[in-house]
Amino acid sequence: MSLGTVSNVLNNPEVVALPTRQRVLEAIDRTGFVRSTAAHQLRVGKSRTVGVVLLDIANPFFAEMVRGAEGVLRDNGYVLMVCSTDESIERERRYLRVLEEHRVDGLLITPVEHDLREVAELAGRGIPTVLLDRDGGEQELCSATVDDIRGGELAAGHLFELGHQAIAFVNGPSSIRQCADRREGAQRALRRARRRSPATLREMTVNALSVDQGEKAAIGLLSLTPRPSAVMCANDQLALGVLKSLSEAGVAVPDEMAVVGYDDVSFASMLSPALTSVRQPKYELGAIAAELLLEEALGSNHKHRSVRFEPELVVRASSGATRRGAGRAGQPRPVP
Amino acid sequence: MSLGTVSNVLNNPEVVALPTRQRVLEAIDRTGFVRSTAAHQLRVGKSRTVGVVLLDIANPFFAEMVRGAEGVLRDNGYVLMVCSTDESIERERRYLRVLEEHRVDGLLITPVEHDLREVAELAGRGIPTVLLDRDGGEQELCSATVDDIRGGELAAGHLFELGHQAIAFVNGPSSIRQCADRREGAQRALRRARRRSPATLREMTVNALSVDQGEKAAIGLLSLTPRPSAVMCANDQLALGVLKSLSEAGVAVPDEMAVVGYDDVSFASMLSPALTSVRQPKYELGAIAAELLLEEALGSNHKHRSVRFEPELVVRASSGATRRGAGRAGQPRPVP
DNA sequence: CCGGAGAAATGAATCGTTTCAAATAAGGCG
DNA sequence: CGCCTTATTTGAAACGATTCATTTCTCCGG
Incomplete structure (x- = not known):
């Protein structure tokens, strides 16, 4: 029962013989073992984490978008790191820094500033990025917006x-x-x-x-x-x-x-x-943004896409x- | 210029001679180095991350509490992993599992169920835990509530x-x-x-x-x-x-x-x-919960505390x- | 000019997983 | 019974940062 085998039980169960597999599983819950995402990340390079940077999570508009995104990301094994910038560019920068240190697998962001160069730069450094309720303008970025x-x-x-x-x-x-x-x-x-x-x-x-x-x-x-x-x-x-x-x-x-x-x-x-009133499909906005993100993160030859929703008159x-x-x-x- | 020295520049600048320090810093931003939280965590044992588990982030009551918590935790270098359970015990369990795998440094939670044994168990396994808008009942847990x-x-x-x-x-x-x-x-x-x-x-x-x-x-x-x-x-x-x-x-x-x-x-x-109407101090509730959490996470001999807020008639x-x-x-x- | 104290820099070990080449076990067949 | 193939298991290397025992460098007094 070596480390390698344990790892296989967790990731490629079919490759290890049934009796060993059971013995390992038994040992796992006897000792209360919980695998460490950090070590996993270090080896594999994925943090199973997505950064969500927005102006204010207490604003229902953003909160609903986040729910939309959470729904699809959760089902794909990701956890959301939610960051409210309160429109402070300083705070946005700090958060982006921290998220980069955490090596988030993706970023959903409503940037504070009109100028998207910093964000584009981050995306250029390899973090899949999707703009939320902002369009990319000059920059080559995915986005989900409402018309x-x-x-x-x-x-x-x-x-x-x-x-x-x-x-x-x-x-x-x-x-x-x-x-x-x-x-x-x-x-x-x-x-x-x-x-x-x-x-x-x-x-x-x-x-x-x-x-x-x-x-x-x-x-x-x-x-x-x-x-x-x-x-x-x-x-x-x-x-x-x-x-x-x-x-x-x-x-x-x-x-x-x-x-x-x-x-x-x-x-x-x-x-x-x-x-x-005119309703914006907030939940869908977040959900689509998350899907674009997954596409960009997983897909091999990703092409940037912008999805624009139609608002609805109620x-x-x-x-x-x-x-x-x-x-x-x-x-x-x-x-x- | 060895790894050890670089690490010292980042964590104990005073121990490395000025010229070396500058050389290292210059190299850091020439190469665009960003330290990896995962590796840091693996070695040091802290993830700089707090899990927030609540019924629904789109509910303004929770969203405001989260803002309160975010304020104090952000200033202490933590990022929030926000998880909406929608009152599903299954979803709560999955999220708690994932958060444990991420080795969150703390947990703020509004549990789905009245029975707090699972949560208490988690706390017992060493994750500092504070209940949000729920009191601990039998269990030995910190909590922040409104009367x-x-x-x-x-x-x-x-x-x-x-x-x-x-x-x-x-x-x-x-x-x-x-x-x-x-x-x-x-x-x-x-x-x-x-x-x-x-x-x-x-x-x-x-x-x-x-x-x-x-x-x-x-x-x-x-x-x-x-x-x-x-x-x-x-x-x-x-x-x-x-x-x-x-x-x-x-x-x-x-x-x-x-x-x-x-x-x-x-x-x-x-x-x-x-x-x-009767106002609940939502923001303060989140902020205090976060402070209790820090106290529990950092303090050596922590004693569980419950803070109960007075609502206010408007x-x-x-x-x-x-x-x-x-x-x-x-x-x-x-x-x- | 030598020895030694203190400052600074080094490099190996470590954290917990995954990966993969290599070792071992288990059958199957002549 | 011995050789070959296939199925399992093993163990070492690697990921990136931190730590700490050592080594190297400096400078000073004798």
């Missing part, structure tokens, strides 16, 4: 199709890629709507995607002339603030003002009126679609 | 002090420890209230802590005679459902019915009326405290 342009188009398009002609767009700073993309999509919807009837999109930029910025924006929005009959928000927090202000101002939603949000956070459906009461007849495009109706 | 009895008492006590005499308690099954504790606390508040005036607590048990169970419960609640003037819920999801039903039934909150929730989830403050509009005069205990007023 925010399309999302913006869905939200705005929905309102235009319901017959609204003047809609407001409460958006964050366009330095945030997501905000810029959603605006782009909204404008696309606007151009389309204009082919049928006059339509306007009034953008109001706020400096944070928060509830109280939403409240303020809504107040400003009510004093616009002509007053828009619908408002789309760059995320659900803003929408929540807007709903709050409107309710305080006695403006009926959706009758006097239709509202759509973005993200479809867990409580969007619990509000009254329930919030129409229609609820706040946009008034049910009453007005959702999706009946091209039949604009007068707004009260 | 749910106290929380229940706070919530119910608040309503009684506001002058309510008949309050309903929408609670989950008492097989869930948290639910049982909160009920215990509520009854404690009830006994206290009875010393001053007649008071009743009517418990309604639902089988899940979800929004729609809350909606159903609220409907039942309205047909009770005498109709309670206040309702406390075992968590915010239930409270949300209750608010929804009440709003649909045209019952004014808080004037005709006061409502308090439990957990103080992120959107509790965003509802209208904003929800009075008073907002839904309980009508502002109008009625919060905290003026002993001055019961008639309820409309």
Whole structure:
């Protein structure tokens, strides 16, 4: 019963004779032996570990993506090392260093900075890397993203199709890629709507995607002339603030003002009126990212791939679609 | 320039002469050397890794605890291996096995099962272990918990002090420890209230802590005679459902019915009326757990400790405290 | 100029696995 | 019964860092 045999029992059971195998197994659980991944790694070169670097695991968006990734990676024997950077490039660097020392077999990352050179360099040093909710830009990297342009188009398009002609767009700073993309999509919807009837999109930029910025924006929005009959928000927090202000101002939603949000956070459906919103397939995003990673880690001749998901419009009461007849495009109706 | 010297440069710089040290450092970043944690671990016995096993990282309660733990562990050079069990004992076992193979330096865990023997056994095998939001019971284990009895008492006590005499308690099954504790606390508040005036607590048990169970419960609640003037819920999801039903039934909150929730989830403050709720110090819970872990891992003569946090009542509009005069205990007023 | 003390550098052993060439055992066949 | 083939088992080397007993280098006093 030598070390070599024990190793074979664990890794190539078929190569060792049954009686020996049993004797070894018996000894293993008699002594409570647990193999050491570290030694295994040292010899074989795989750590059975994947680094996940994101802005904040307490943010449900990331947490759900992580669940998606965890599902597929767990089934392949990997454990996740989860690292929150809080958007600090310093912290990101430290974590990446540590993960490299741990020789993670792969890396899922939402980088802090727009400039991806550091990440690309790491990937170049042989760590399979997939970008989460960021696209590779110039760099040759795998990525899993959601089409925010399309999302913006869905939200705005929905309102235009319901017959609204003047809609407001409460958006964050366009330095945030997501905000810029959603605006782009909204404008696309606007151009389309204009082919049928006059339509306007009034953008109001706020400096944070928060509830109280939403409240303020809504107040400003009510004093616009002509007053828009619908408002789309760059995320659900803003929408929540807007709903709050409107309710305080006695403006009926959706009758006097239709509202759509973005993200479809867990409580969007619990509000009254329930919030129409654009859902991002977070779980799937993480799962696909993990699959790309496996492909890159295991596949011999890997070609970098980018997967882009379509967001989905979840229609609820706040946009008034049910009453007005959702999706009946091209039949604009007068707004009260 | 031998291996030994390189190692010394990295670990005991003061022992190697300046010129050599610099030569080594230069060589290190010329060749892009990154030390291997695995080899380090093999020799030294520390993996610089902590396992975090919880029910679901996508649940904000756990995610925030993890952030608390991550903060303190990161500063001590540890990386977190996060594992979601989804309450499956099988999955928990597999993860624990893998973490043991990785030789994690510590373990933070919210066990799936009530029976802690397996966990205690693991701890007995030398892995420093701290229970998260579970107390050790019979077993000798460190733990960080929140006093749910106290929380229940706070919530119910608040309503009684506001002058309510008949309050309903929408609670989950008492097989869930948290639910049982909160009920215990509520009854404690009830006994206290009875010393001053007649008071009743009517418990309604639902089988899940979800929004729609809350909606159903609220409907039942309205047909009770005498109709309670206040309702406390075992968590915010239930409270949300209750608010929804009440709003649909045209019952004014808080004037005709006061409502308090439990957990103080992120959107509790965003509802209208904003929800009075009991906040658990999630971040602190994780941070303390991590500190206990470090203490146990590093300290020579460690004594097991349990830290129990006090929850905090966050008073907002839904309980009508502002109008009625919060905290003026002993001055019961008639309820409309 | 020599011996010795202290500083600095070296290299072999070690941690726990896996791998693989070599040794050994077990049959099968003439 | 002895040789050859195939099935098992063995043991040493290797992975990359750390440790520590030794060796080598420096410098100083006698």
